[in-house]
Amino acid sequence: AQTVTQSQPEMSVQEAETVTLSCTYDTSENNYYLFWYKQPPSRQMILVIRQEAYKQQNATENRFSVNFQKAAKSFSLKISDSQLGDTAMYFCAIEWDDKIIFGKGTRLHILP
Amino acid sequence: NAGVTQTPKFQVLKTGQSMTLQCAQDMNHNSMYWYRQDPGMGLRLIYYSASEGTTDKGEVPNGYNVSRLNKREFSLRLESAAPSQTSVYFCASSAGGPWNTEAFFGQGTRLTVV
Numbered sequence: 064a065q066t067v068t069q070s071q072p073e074m075s076v077q078e079a080e081t082v083t084l085s086c087t088y089d090t091s092e093n094n095y096y097l098f099w100y101k102q103p104p105s106r107q108m109i110l111v112i113r114q115e116a117y118k119q120q121n122a123t124e125n126r127f128s129v130n131f132q133k134a135a136k137s138f139s140l141k142i143s144d145s146q147l148g149d150t151a152m153y154f155c156a157i158e159w160d161d162k163i164i165f166g167k168g169t170r171l172h173i174l175p
Numbered sequence: 176n177a178g179v180t181q182t183p184k185f186q187v188l189k190t191g192q193s194m195t196l197q198c199a200q201d202m203n204h205n206s207m208y209w210y211r212q213d214p215g216m217g218l219r220l221i222y223y224s225a226s227e228g229t230t231d232k233g234e235v236p237n238g239y240n241v242s243r244l245n246k247r248e249f250s251l252r253l254e255s256a257a258p259s260q261t262s263v264y265f266c267a268s269s270a271g272g273p274w275n276t277e278a279f280f281g282q283g284t285r286l287t288v289v
Contacts, residue, residue, distance in 0.1 A: 072215070098277055108265065108280035154217060156278075161206045161225035161271045163278055164234070167217035 065090045067155050067166035075172040076145055083130075084140045084169050086155030095159035097131065097138045102152040102168075111153070114138065145173045177201050181266050181281035188256045188288045196251040196284050198266030206271030207249035208233075208278065209241060211262040218265065224249055225271055256288045 066089045076082040088097070099111040114122045114131050122129050126143045142149055150173045155166040179200045188194055200207065205226050210218040210233075220233030222241040230241050238260060240252045249268075253260060263285050267278040 069217075106263070106283050108267070108278075110277040113277055158269075158278075162220065162223055162231075162233070163208060163267075163269070164220060165210075165218040167215060 065092070065157055065159065065162075065164050067157055067164055069153075069155055069166035069169050071169045072167070073170045073172070075174055077174050078145060078147060080145055081141065081143050082145055082171065084142075084153050084155075084171065086138045086140070086166060088136050088138065088155070088157050088166075090136070090157060090159065092159045095157055097129075098156040098158065098163075099127070099129070099138075099140045100154045100156060100165075101149075102154065103148075103150070108154075112140065142171075147173050147175060149173050179266055179268055179279050179281040181264075181284050184282065184284060186284060186286050188253075188286065190257060190288060192256050193252065193254050194256065194286075195253075196264055196266070196286075197248070198250065198281060199248045200268040200279070201247065202268060202270075202279065203246070204268035204270050204279075205246070206269045206278075207243065208267040208269075209239075209249070209251045210265045210267065211235065211260075212265060212283070213262050221251065221264075256286075258288045260286065261288045262286060 097114045101109045130139045152168045208223045209221040224243040227246045266281040269278040270276045
């Protein structure tokens with residue numbers, strides 16, 4: 064069965080610093096997609112970034128980038144120049160064959 | 176643009192009561208999902224539907240049933256609610272198939288079973 068592991072339940076960083084959230088996954092599939100979602104206190108789930116497993120190039124969206132290591136089954140999220148609005152729960156997820164499985168999440172606090 | 180709409184937003188049930196959570200999407204998506212979110216457990220997949228007329232069990236299907244009424248609607252039913260089903264429930268949809276776009280989520284339903 065596919066699993067997603069986020070080993071950091073909670074993290075805190077100062078505003079403007081860079082922070083990396085870890086995610087590892089286990090799958091026997093060859094074709095799959097990886098996502099990072101953000102859930103602020105409003106409870107709304109917001110897509111941060113996505114990565115197609117067949118692409119070697121790491122995805123980037125403004126201040127957000129990933130380090131995708133397919134052989135190691137690792138998919139970490141780097142947030143540069145962190146902002147107070149980045150405070151949220153962050154979930155890593157894997158999608159394959161119309162199914163999406165999430166990790167348990169990392170609660171990120173950005174401190175002023 | 177409504178996206179994914181869930182009803183109700185809040186609900187309190189007594190143990191043993193039944194209820195149906197409704198979900199509708201207006202993005203012509205093929206795939207729909209139901210998740211529950213509990214503290215420290217992330218989002219766990221209850222059931223999903225890859226297309227109209229099909230449903231499959233996810234990670235935690237016990238105690239739940241689903242219906243994919245048509246392409247737009249995917250309901251979740253609790254036949255006999257238990258306190259362990261107290262949770263926040265999310266419905267989501269995605270294009271599915273070869274498009275593999277991200278999932279779009281509803282606002283969630285906070286369910287308390289007493």
